[in-house]
Amino acid sequence: MDKKGRLVCPKCGKVLEKLDIDYRKAGMWCKCNDCGKNFDIPVTSHFCRDCKKTFDFENAVCKDVYSYTLSEEAAKEAKLGWIMVAPISEFLKEAGFEVESPAFLKGKSGATHMFDIAAYRKDVTRELMVMDLAAADDEVPEQPVIAMFAKIYDVMPDKACLVAIPKISENGKKMASLYKIEVIEAENPKEIVKALKKTCLEKS
Template identity: 30%
Template sequence: MSDSEKELLIFLVEKGVERLEPSITPEGIKYNNIDQFENWRETISLLNSLEEREYLTGEDYDRAIICPSCDSPHVYSRYACPTDRSIFIKKIILLRHEPDGYSGELENFEQKGRLVCPKCGKDLGSAHDKETWGPNLKEIGYSFECEHNGHRFERPLVVHYCPLCGSTFDYRTARYVPLKAYTLSQKTYDMVKNTADTEKLIKPIIDFLYQNELQIQYGFEIKGVSGSTHQFDLAATIGPSLLLIDYSFGDSQELVALLGKKLDIPGAEAALIDFFDNEELLNLGKVYNIPIIDTGKKNWITTLQNVIEKMKQVPVEKKETPRRRLWERRR
């Protein structure tokens, strides 16, 4: 993996981005406003490469018309006259007033912004709002007229215009390319997790737990009431009370998994340490009643202190949860 690819994945995880969706802008094709690469083509090349190595999962999302002259995706579509390819054409709408049978072009009905039947003189609604038209006024057809040569036709040409280089082209010369959306795979989160210095990241939390007289166990294993055995990155105890902790590098699935394990272990508290400031995790944590500990937030000490106080207050009989160590490393 190149340094650029690794930097991009770490950037996405740190920002809590789980899905990338393309949009066409005057500057090119952008994904979630990722701007760390000057050339948008470089970003797409990296995303394609990461998909090939299964760090990202791609899916069809959109299509883009690309200028054949300058390779820009910022393209406008226009209607043109099939005779001289002039874009100066107008659409002519044909109307019929059912009660008196009068039919004609919309401009024949229009008087000072209103539609008035030329035959009976009845006001039929606003010329600019079809919602005001009465049920007796029908649109019966349309055509187009070239303002240069007066030619009338039913179907205009569709031509594309590139404002970047000024080229005009049609479907025969345009490039029509697929755009993909990408989702971060578990392989990405595993890579970022293995790259990070976890011990350094959790040191402030470990120090705080020790200061509050909690005992720490790493790589903790416990059997739930269902009979399944669950593993946790960290466990902390004070008296009979147990706090089960997992780490997250921006992956919301870690929180969902922690919720499932917590429900299988009655009486235990649970918390998730998030290293990458994912706002979605904070919101989900409130819904799941699982505190999110993020040392990048000013209130992380208060959050953890509230958990500790709750552990101290719960009666002993509610904390009779069997547990054993998978391994233990003392600091």
């Protein structure tokens, strides 16, 4: 190859333009770093980290291995669970509640509904409080309120709280008030715990 990037015959200086006419590809050559031998096709060896056995591709046992990735929405929900739900559950336990998280409760219809947190006091005849968390970049719409109402209508808890992170829309507030769902607006676990003391727990 000359300075202009063209393929040129090193002997006569002719420009080589057409593949398989003016020139042909010789293929790839490999060289062993240990013995210095040249070869065209390397033999691939596989090594099992469990049994320490070395084998070639023909003797390999191929199995389908599936991988999964979280969607952006699912990743947010997972992060929400670790950051928010755990501190709330711990606070409720310290306040004397029995806590389940996540909680699966059977309604009067026979259907099972999931809540982020369910809590009840031992010293009170199964007074049940359920909580769901909903997050948004700006404000939580009314859909989580509607979804929670459908669940509490069937489960019939004594108290229902919806934690909106960072806040809830005006329509959401109105619907929550209509459905008797306590709304807690907060941006972090400390704010949620502080609000719980003033709303749900004081009325328990």
